[in-house]
Amino acid sequence: MRxxxxxxxxxxxxxxxxxxxxxxxxxxxxxxxxGALVAVDATSADAIARLLGxxxxxxxxxxxxxxxxAVWAGxxxxxxxxxxxxxxxxxxxxxxxxxxxxxISSDYVFDGMAxxxxxxxxxxxxxxxxxxxxxxxxxxxAACPDAAILRLPVLYGPVRFAAETNLTEIAHxxxxxxxxxxxxxxxxxxxxxxxxxxVCRRLAxxxxxxxxxxxxxxxxxEQGLTKYQMAHLIAxxxxxxxxxxxxxxxxxxxxxxxxxxxxxCHDLLAALGPVRHRLxxxxxxxxxxxxLTPAAPVRGRRKDRA
Numbered sequence: 001m002r003x004x005x006x007x008x009x010x011x012x013x014x015x016x017x018x019x020x021x022x023x024x025x026x027x028x029x030x031x032x033x034x035g036a037l038v039a040v041d042a043t044s045a046d047a048i049a050r051l052l053g054x055x056x057x058x059x060x061x062x063x064x065x066x067x068x069x070a071v072w073a074g075x076x077x078x079x080x081x082x083x084x085x086x087x088x089x090x091x092x093x094x095x096x097x098x099x100x101x102x103x104i105s106s107d108y109v110f111d112g113m114a115x116x117x118x119x120x121x122x123x124x125x126x127x128x129x130x131x132x133x134x135x136x137x138x139x140x141x142a143a144c145p146d147a148a149i150l151r152l153p154v155l156y157g158p159v160r161f162a163a164e165t166n167l168t169e170i171a172h173x174x175x176x177x178x179x180x181x182x183x184x185x186x187x188x189x190x191x192x193x194x195x196x197x198x199v200c201r202r203l204a205x206x207x208x209x210x211x212x213x214x215x216x217x218x219x220x221x222e223q224g225l226t227k228y229q230m231a232h233l234i235a236x237x238x239x240x241x242x243x244x245x246x247x248x249x250x251x252x253x254x255x256x257x258x259x260x261x262x263x264x265c266h267d268l269l270a271a272l273g274p275v276r277h278r279l280x281x282x283x284x285x286x287x288x289x290x291x292l293t294p295a296a297p298v299r300g301r302r303k304d305r306a
Contacts, residue, residue, distance in 0.1 A: 112258020157193030
């Protein structure tokens with residue numbers, strides 16, 4: 001089988017390329033095309049058509065999207081292009097070449113007031129990012145009715161720069177030692193990118209075999225944590241001071257973050273069978289350790305926590 005992964009330069013896209021490695025896989029990027037990635041402008045119908053016509057994939061995965069708040073708040077045209085226009089064009093391209101499509105969306109399409117959310121629960125996004133993602137879902141359904149939309153929560157995993165994930169940004173704040181207030185109200189469900197990519201890979205297999213699933217699927221880790229709780233886990237794991245960390249409600253008070261957008265994953269789990277959940281407590285140390293840069297060197301791991 002052949003697969004094309006759009007947005008393969010990002011955190012999830014990179015892990016997708018690995019997860020689909022037993023296929024003939026082509027990953028695309030735009031501004032970042034290191035290694036074997038193919039440079040493709042996902043907002044260009046012609047560029048998408050050329051690539052898909054050349055590769056003739058069985059499966060297309062769309063990981064393209066802009067998650068940075070400064071962009072969706074300050075540059076709405078760019079945010080719409082990256083989150084909505086690209087989604088619509090990739091969906092059209094997949095349909096025209098006869099490929100099955102998995103489009104990646106977000107738990108931020110929900111308002112967080114009535115978890116857990118089923119795939120058919122009524123979306124009600126609170127911020128611009130959630131609205132872009134929901135608009136993209138509508139565009140994908142219109143352009144490619146048999147597409148599978150896979151909603152995911154916040155992801156973590158091996159990053160190329162600290163700001164690539166919330167978790168590594170929090171690790172920087174823990175290690176820096178400067179007073180910082182972190183939200184202790186809004187619950188996240190940090191999910192390892194490798195787990196999300198493997199679920200997507202297995203979903204793609206099901207689709208290519210012609211099995212029918214709902215148009216929307218959910219996947220998420222089971223452990224819920226606030227930013228403040230994540231910070232304390234990092235401090236304890238690496239025996240770092242935590243007195244500068246303060247519990248607050250900045251995200252919740254702003255009113256534009258879901259308090260608890262937990263996704264119900266039972267439908268997808270039933271379709272795929274057993275899936276290995278990567279436990280946050282076990283996985284996060286290897287992810288954040290390279291980004292702990294306090295004034296003094298990080299002390300070695302305590303053996304009782306190894």
